[in-house]
Amino acid sequence: MRVLVLMGGDSAERKVSLDSGRAVAKALRTAGHEAVEVDTDFQLKQPSEEITSPPVDRESHQSGASEALVVRRKLALKAFGLSSISPPDVAFLAFHGGLGENGGIQAFLEMAGIPYTGSGILASAIGMDKHISKMIFQQIGVKTPRWLFIDRTEPSGSSHLVNRVGDIIGFPCIVKPNNQGSTIGVSVVEDQGELKSAIELANKYGGGIVVEEYVPGRDLTVAILDQEALPVIEICPKHRIYDYECKYTGGMSEYVVPAKIRDSTEKEIRSQALKVYRALRCEGYGRVDFRFSPDGDLFCLEVNTLPGMTETSLLPKAAKAAGIEFPELVDRIVRLAYVKGSKRGWTLPKGC
Template identity: 40%
Template sequence: MKVGVIAGGISSEREVSLRSGQAVFNALKELGFNVVFIDAGNDLCEKIKEEKIDVAFLVLHGGWGENGGIQGMLEVMGIPYTGSDVLASAIAMDKEVTKKVFIYHNIPVPPFKVIHKRDYLTSNFNLESIGFPCVVKPAHEGSSVGVNIVKDEKQLNEALNNAFSYGNRVIVEKYIEGKEIHIGVLENRALGGVEVRPKKGFYSYEAKYTKGMTDYILPPEIDDNLYEKLKELGLKAHQALGCKGATRVDMIVDYAGNAYVLEVNTIPGMTETSLLPKIASLAGYDFKTLVKEILELALKDEK
């Protein structure tokens, strides 16, 4: 069996994806698999045909790697792949649709508004119901790309301009002050969670991928009952979107103990600073065991 680790891509998260992919490739190599590394570009289909892979291990972050596009191509080619299927990937990548699905399933989300570029350009929008501080983010990016915490009207236009540079829809969300907790899910089991404490106050792209810029608390320093509730909520969010394989569910818990789900990452980072491997270690998975389990789920799961 030949495994193709597909990483890189053309999104804003390309460099992180390459690092994740290299870590997965090394783990599979050490486990004795026949494995090849494929840097995903516009010629991806040709590369896959050339390599004659039997299964794809997807480590693409953002863009068409995480939005269902590559998954659809692999299905047409008859090649099984790790992680969520086309529909779940597309839903999870779209923050607006994700929130609407969560609301339908009674999964708490922060109050939010969706702004379309045409309304922004004509000033045909109103954020009074959200107020300040708020969080401005593109509807279709990951890894905190284009995300800004806005404290007043003066910062709002700059944040909106930045977010709109990534697409035609922007989410403006009420800022919830509290603890940032991430729950790792593997198929139908919540593995545990990690609390992240960025040293600069915001879990930005830089804080996520630069060593020493964030403290990781494993397990989170919260009440045991609340921790169990968060794990249940994480699994519920994973299932509500129809996700498969390994995901990471991002949440904020305010100081009154109310939890809000922000998003589900269908292809979590697999670098040395990534959260899913840290969380999996709580459940007894070292990195190689986690990688092997993700691959095996793809092989036994008929999408």
């Protein structure tokens, strides 16, 4: 299949996205697909496709519905500055954060009739909103750390805010942007004196702020592929939390796959992960992160609808533990997207 690998963009997680996109493109080629890498930062020069034979006007031979689909896809490619590239069969979304993960690009691709990997518009938007996600966790009976949502317009150092955090959440606590990933803008706040600067840091990323109870314990994560929970991974960071440095600097974290937990705990965490994943209407693949307290309680932190996709990222690690090598993993993700698109009538006629 012809696969458009969309990556980069202008989010704070741009570098991580580029790493994922390049790894995905390489694996897709290994799996026998034609992969075209596209950085969606519109300021950059985009790749073009060599024309090896005279163009053939195939569109005139298609039905009205097929003609419309071809036109929609060409318009979408034009918007990306890719007018010379033939319409793809599938778009692989290697984004992290921003419009690429919050439903924006998903809506664009749906209007274009291009099948795309991962979750749809609604699940993507909810997954990027930590406050709304946690409300859903609570509604379906899945524990999540206590939290406060703070509007970005609220004064960061007001005594009212400091007292609210102290009374409802307590210290230490976690302060994070409501709609960022990769632990960008996240702080561990030990006392009232550190709260103002932590809120100001999180506020730089917009979308509000979440102040969350700090839960001591172990970091566990469950990757999901096609409605199946993969082996549980335990993350052992060098820092107090699994922050940006621990995620993306070699040697700053260790990973235990599968996690050394009781069978009953493994069964429960996989069940909770699927429950959350389905409640948010996620599709294709994703990852659900938990904190496992010393008392044996599981706390769901968040759902990642477009998790990292380098060979050493968490989802590929879990897949490998289940006997799925990286090229097979990306191939399965692409085929899931293609099947979903086919059900919606988004399959191009051969030759287009």
